[in-house]
Amino acid sequence: MNFTSKFLFFSFGSLFLFACNSNKNESFVDPLLTNRDTTVSPTSNFFYHANGSWFKKNPIAASDQSNGIFNTIGDTINSQIRQICEKSAALTDAKQGSNEQKIGDFYASGMDTIAIEKAGLTPLKSELAKIASVKDVVTLMKEIAHLHTIGSSPAFSFYIGQDDKMSLKYALFFMQGGLGLGDRDYYFNTDERTTEIRSEYKKHLQAMQLLMGESKEIANKNASIIYKLESDLAKVSRKLEEQRDPVKNYNKMSLSKFNELTSNISWENVLVELGVKKADSVIVRQPEFFQALNGMVKTVSIEDWKVYLKWNLIDSYSNYLTSKIRKQNFKFYATIMNGVKEQKPRWENIVNQTNGSLGELIGQIYVKEYLPAGSKEKLLEIGNSIRDVYAQHIKKLDWMSEPTKKKALHKLSKIVMKVGYPDKWKDMSKLKITRESYCQNVMNSNTWDYNFMASKYGKKVDKSEWAMYPQTYNAYYDPSNNEIVVPACNIIVPGFEGRMPDDAILYGIIGGSTFGHEITHGFDDQGSQYDENGNLNNWWTPEDLAKFQVKTKLIVEQFNNFKVLGNKHVNGEATQGENIADLGGVVMGLEAFKRTPQYKNNVKISGFSPIQRYFLAYGYAWMVNINDEALGNQIMTDVHAPAQFRINGPLSNIQEFYTAFKVKKGDKMYLAPEKRVLIW
Template sequence: MNKISLFTIAFAGITMLSCNNSKQGIGIKLENLDTSAVPGDDFFQFADGGWNAAHPLTDEYARFGSFDQLAEDNRQQLKGLIDDIVAADNEPGSNAQKIADLYKLVLDTARRDREGLRPIRTWIKKIEDVKDRNEIFPLMVELDINGLAGNYFGIGIGADMMDSKSNLVSVGQGGLSLGEKEYYLDTDEATTAIREAFKKHIVRMFTLCGFDENTAQKKMEDVMLIETRIAEKSYSAVQQRDPAANYHKMSFADLKKDFKGIDWQMMFDKLGIGDCDFVDVGQPEPIHEVEAILAEVPVEAHKALMEWQLIDHAASRLTTELDQANFDFYGKVMSGRQEQQPWWKRATSTVSGVLGEAIGQLYVEKYFPASSKERMVTLVKNLQIALGERIDAQDWMSDSTKAYAHTKLDAFYVKIGYPDKWKDYSKLEIDPAKTLFENNIAVSRFFWQDAVERKYKKPVDNTEWFMTPQTVNAYYNPTTNEICFPAGILQYPFFDMSADDAFNYGAIGVVIGHEMTHGFDDQGRQFDKEGNFADWWAEGDADKFKEHVQVIVDHFNGIKVLPDLNGNGELTLGENIADHGGLMVAYQAFKNATKDAPLETVNGFTPEQRFFMAYAGVWAGNIRDEEIRNRTKSDPHALGRWRVNGTLPHIDAWYDAFGITEDNALYLAPEKRARIW
């Protein structure tokens, strides 16, 4: 056993413990570590064990990590801004008035308890009054437009992946209350238990809405019948990762001909897009199944489904009893959470969701310094150079593919902090005289109308932001070839103006590299520099790429996330490639940035070690078993623990930094490590 490096670390640990000052300019907080753990055996425990022990899960959370801590801090800041607005005298119709009234409406649970079921009664009556099969779909569309149901499928307007400068109407699978098809079909013990609890939940919600037990039971069976039929034909989350398999563009005339069982003209007219030319049907099979369901399933079953969707959508905006029942299933059963968030947090999230850029504008004015933006611009530039070097360093890729990869990399459209122009909410009305339920209808109608006005038959506006400035996240969008880093993520533990390059390249640097690598992951690589789905790979290069990424698929498939559950290497492939590339590129950029003035060892940790510790620090966190199961079905990201312990064993520099050998539990022989970017 080679213990030398382990002793070095342990010794460093002892040194640190006597050193009580965590503000070293290295960014790493020593109390977040667990230096009794061996880095090569469990790096997650070594780098994050202290943080995890100091932040046990509270009842409110299914998962809580350093990421979530930052989101909590941001929410506190938003609350401060909202409190000031609520206390002020706001001009009617101004964004401030809308923010204040929406916030107060969410907080007013006493009012909702007084109103009881009154807000949904007229809608239930409309559904109960349906006698004829022909009335079913028009009513479902009306519910959908008002944000009161999810319909049997989804509809949207966005960039056409074959013509990325133009917007296109798309129709996609939907209609599943539980999101993923597996919840309806899998027969393992854990999934079966969730499905049985879901059935009980539907019955409970119907009885709370005034239906007797027998009727509620019958309605539940009808809901399950329809949702299970849709689930059987739906694409899995893995199937949905294949862009070509989820694109079927046709003329509107052909849509009406090929999917006769659905009254598209009526629906599109109501949506304000009745003179549409083309439509992309993402997943034809489940839409065909909806045709069959509309034709075959008894009218009473459709009524049950509409009522269920109405109750399910509205529950959190009705009485506290319904809200709690809703949480008992989606919060407790699905995620393992034990208690709801306090109302002020929920109200803040609602405001941030509905008026995200209005409150976001105030947020960046107060909390996002210009200096952060400047440093980010430099970091992004350096990462771009490093990714270019990484592309050139690959021996499996031909020169012509490399040359095009460079042009795509150079064409990245970079967004940092906040949008140049703010969203216009002038047509959104928030009326404090109306119920929260009614205001939500106005919100739903506003967002659809806004999308139609801005996008329908219009070119793509690439200045649009798909995240608000206060969001703790980042994204890559293949159809605009853009990377976006909202102000919310440009803070500790991702970014620290007072910390050195080892920290910032290891944390936010990897995030930047991660988003850039998405442009070259198994999905992103299929899009060209203009954002069009087009093959720019030379003959044979794509096969080599697939061989290399299969190493990552197999590795993550082999990870036991729970004793009876493995990770999903196919579902998480794009994110795992992005983490791998992010680390490779950020490490190279870090080395470039410090080559003339190398950083020193501090507290016994070399700069290279601190780079990887900063990376792991982003993924500190605890999670419940229920949430592990939930995310393994639906989340394309690996769990935090495995973004550390699953990803780092494929990075050569990590072995060198910590002296990791074949005697360590996380060790992979060099030929078993992924070699992609």
């Protein structure tokens, strides 16, 4: 996927605004008032000023890596999905093949821990046998390809998506991948924390080998084989920031050229296994990675490759196997990597997985049963208002010439806004789900997802498709379609149950951090390289492009200066797209807010001026408290900066913020005028 979303970690939503429940109105407590920590000045750390009291009252649970607005919203949506799952599971007469039958049986199979324990590794038996039968490079590559079709992705990453330069056509993308740790830097950085994670990872590999039935001696040997193979792949992997340049990561070549580049591999055979017929070209994101892989299929023994493939299979399915395997997987990936101490209750894990596998089916019930009337319309109204002020802003930009402005306005006018839920749902009638095996259900669902993707190749691009569910509290911009997608549950604002939030809230959260942010992705360091039709095609004059790059460089510098966990700093280069989007979002949300009666009439609420309230609402949009382990992981693997900088970073550039909170020279939130930057 090459689209850019609002945030990485999916969480789910909370309390519906237009929902009934009006008896709560009398006891309304304004979260913007009570979330604040007034012992922290807004001029020194606005993020903690806006949210600090809430953090103190709501410590991070042992079963979570963070707490904040996303968890609150997530709890509500999860309890709604739980009801859908449990009601479906309780039906005794659900029609075979119906959505309720699939949801109910999937959920029930996940809750049936007795059957899961009894099955042990049996659900993977035939897959393990396939790996065992690999005997040479040809069968190795075929098996690697096969594993890609069932939800595992050893050795590299593969997907089918729109060609960056011909958005009306699907293309085959080959990318670096195959690592058990989240990023190549985990294999090489020498700081204490990364060194510790490496050593824990090796222990994890050993423990998983033991759980797969290997002797202690073989387990140790296999762990070394896997680690060595992965670090060889990591060595030739590009850094997070090097993956941002869409031109450098677009290397289209004929299939014969790809074969020539990697002469030990027959990609025709691989593609047959991947279910792709008649391909003449591929897009290789990182050619040097595949050249190295080409060497490795010969230099690494077939037996060692088999050890690595088995590990990939078990790793991909460990959450659906016995409690011992789940526990070991949790210990490394949740506890050690992200500081989560306890597993969530079983129902919550299974709700999450049912939604992950069958979200398209759950969404159909969700919009009927839980979406308040008028949600879609309200979201659209806010979105249109943001697009409107965006156009006014572009016209007034003092650094951009008329020809580029004309192109930018044209692109903006062509942005498609998909809001709420899709007009048509994916046909999942061929997906088979039973109560017998949870692991098999997940595999069937992974296979269905893969086949859905593979079946697109050679067909006309379906522009109506959604890559998120209505119950997904997130949003995205897709440069290939020049579209933003805002799922229905983005209407949720915790604390405003049964009442319409005031405009400062609507425009700070939904207008700024959602619509404004996503639209700006169309004009960030990456999105700005795509034209109005979604093609990688420069529409800038050289002078304007140079001025734009001076501005984005300032953003990179600002974020490089932010430090966490002692001396670790944010990766300004890798996070620049998100930071540009945040800055654009907060500016546009504010401009749209200025058109509302609340602003024009200077209506004070809870003692705050409209502008103060707008910034506090923006702070509420990123009310996220995260533990140290997860924060350390985030800055290495995520293109989103930590939440506190997503607030303090953009606001330090905005004059209205200085005025509203009387920020002056010497304050921590103060940035010298020559260091401030506004782009859009």
